[in-house]
Amino acid sequence: MQRVLFITSTRIGDAIINSGVLDHLVRTRPQARFTIACGPLAASLFSETPRLERIIVMRKKKAGLHWLDLWRQTVGLKWDLVVDLRCSVTSHFLRARQRRILEKSKIPIPKVAEAASVLGLDAPPDPRLHLSGAVRTEAADRLPGDGPWLAICPSASWIFKVWPAENFADFIRRFTASGGVMPDAHVVMLGGPGDAVYAQPIFDALPQTSFVDLVGLGLPETAACLERCRLYVGNDSGLMHMAAAVGTPTLGLFGPSDDRCYAPWGEHTDAVRGPATFAEIDGAHDDRREHPESLLADLTVDTVYDAAKALFERTA
Template sequence: MRILFIASNRIGDAVLSTGVLGGLMERYPEAEFWVACGPLAVPVFAHAPRVTRIIEMRKEKRIGHWRKLLKATMFRRFDIVIDLRGSATAWLLWTFDRRILKPEHTLHRVEHNARTVGLDPAPSPRLWPGEEMLAKARQTIPDGMQVLAMGPTAAWPGKMWPVERFAELARRLLGPGGPMEGAHLLVTGGPGEDEACRPVLEAVPPERRIDLVGAGIDEVGACFSRVRLYVGNDSGLMHLAAAAGAPTIGLFGPTADAIYAPWGPKAVTVRVPRSHEEIKAEEGGEVTWHVSRNHMEDLDVATVEQAAIALLAKTAANGQNGP
């Protein structure tokens, strides 16, 4: 049995689809899986069990990436084709069963993905880190080391909480009298985001810094499985942390937490004081990259600090993450 799984180009959406992929592996234990995704998302699936082929869809002119996918799959028979990008590709392939994501929805993306393939309840996202990265993570974060992780960047500036507030939150949580007093600080972001992340790293002395800015998401995900708490903007790294099992706080303003909140029993959302709908109305009915102002500035440090204290208490330390 062979199943084609067409996933997203974006890291966050790819991570949110891993619950469905894992659920299908449990439903069809004899099946092999082919995964098609963008290059950034390849590490999400690289070590997934029974994924026998990954088709990297690097964007090309004149939909060349879709033609590449069709060339690789057109003359193969698939028992099921699952298209979580909502394209027309599944209709062009030889298969007994097509499951295509509908673009318009109000459900959380994890639930929407699950309904597309008939999984109820929706299985939670998960990671499949390779042994090499697990070993590297154990070196970076040895047993017994308490770590606060932060992701102060995002795909566009309008989703970013001011970096100086991340730094202040780190000082409050890790400084004298804080709930994680003396712990290490892990900071991560994408390639080229070193300067944007530097003020957060400098919130603690050099010997307590773990700099993973620009590191691969396979390494970062393995390290997230060993941290005590993660705080970050609405981004792929936020979803990676939640899928790794880290207690996760996602910070939201102009984007829809109802659809993209971090998923899991140890994940919470902290919004700016106004709803997504109220911000949309202020922006003329639609939120784009070019927002009129940084709505994330409406979120104060004390609010996030209290959420962190509550989540730390709820996930009392047992090893790294808590029970």
Template sequence: MRLLFITSNRLGDAVLSTSVLRHYVETYPGIKVTVACGPVAAPIFEAVPGLERIIEMPKQKRGGHWWKLWKSVAFRWWDIIVDLRGSATAYVLPGWKRVVLKGNDDSVHRVEQLARLIGVDPAPEPFVWIGPEHERRAAKILPTDERPLLVVGPSANWIGKTWRPERFAETIARLRAVGGALEDAHVLLVGAPNEREASEPVIASIPENRRTEIFGSEHLLTVMACLRRADLYVGNDSGLMHMAAASGNPTIGLFGPSRDEHYRPYAKWGRAVRTDWSYDKIIENRSSPLSKEILMDTLPVDKVVSAAETLLRDYRIEEKHHG
């Protein structure tokens, strides 16, 4: 049985789409999988069970990337074709079952919309598979002692949804303080290569022997392996936030000029903490649609720290109960 899985260019949407891929992999053991996606998202699929091929689809003029994809897959029979980009491709390929996402349903979270598309209830949570080599690398990067691990994503692909560095620094300091929820935690800072400079004030606020940083310097599945070791993730709305939620560990996503009802961390221990202003109010009050201003200033540090403390407390109570 073969599955062609066409998914997003963007990391965050690709991570959310793993909820669908997980359903097919778990429902049809041994299924052979081909994934077509953008280059940024491609690494997260490298350890998918039954993976035959990843086809990277960098955008080309006049839809050339779709023509390239068609040539790559048109001469094979597909038992299932899933197209989450709503193209016509699924209808012009030889196959048995076709599942095509034709647009967003703004009444539900994106994961719940995907679950409805494939007729599954409750919605499967996103899941990112990793290999033993990524586990080994994570073990080498991170400390081997018993200190808690706090992972922080202080950047994003748009400055508007980026919380100010000094607020991240204060939040980290309060969580790590004596008597804090993650006393003396080691801090892993993560982001894209081009986001490190903006994150410098956060990095500098943490003692050198209490921090590790990964800004594009490691494979995304190594980052995933590190996230699975985390006690808590705190970060802006980003692909890394969705990866953290998919780890199953406590995850706090910070929201302002993006809709948490559609993109909150979709996991049992995922929580969205949004600005005191609504999405609509933020958008109405920005200086212009092209502005390069931070739009997260109505999110106070106290709100984030309190949410983190509550989440960790609830998580630990349940862990103790089941442990």
């Protein structure tokens, strides 16, 4: 038996981006058992990993003491392979036959490709989430029949990355209208705990639209529902990367984040932004994270509609 320690991200989106590397290891090391170290938000994403031995949840502590905790929990074993996508010092102080520690790219490249470089892979493996039969059965109950289902996530980790709610409402109205691309489609509203504040203005603006409100649903359950959707449109967020990873045609909305690095990955995906480049938006603000409003104001509904229509038709 081989033992592999896989150290991945705290953030949901980054953990999903890194999941292709984990899946590559699962497929190419059939004798290996896996221990996965990640943050609490991402932990449930890995619960169905084949031959999973343990998930170590790293809860952030002052002065980086969570890394000391990880060392204490892993130093007693001899690892056949340690793969560290967090670029940590801890990996150097573990007993390992092989260790692969990510070196971040100095130029903007897709984060999926950057993650694959830790193993020297020329063709980056697609992100992949392993889901149980139980969550897929629950998803079929939540989204019965053939739909069609249009998935929308109007939230993001920061307000400056959020397309305005009135734009989402206008897009949904037009896209699901009788003459739209998905006439009479059911709209699946997604988001994390506390994201109802982003969804409610859209509900209020579209009282006649058929919504399925799944805001706050668990990550594996959300992924299984996304598998059943015909199209996903949403901000740059973890759920955008999740939609792409489960094979749903995915359109990511960008502005103050770099689509060269964080665009959804795969042939069934696309990213769209307004006329301002990431560099222009970034250069206009000392600290985007302090900005109290959306920085996607230049991304029009027409632009998103046309991009979503093109993606829908390309993936028919």
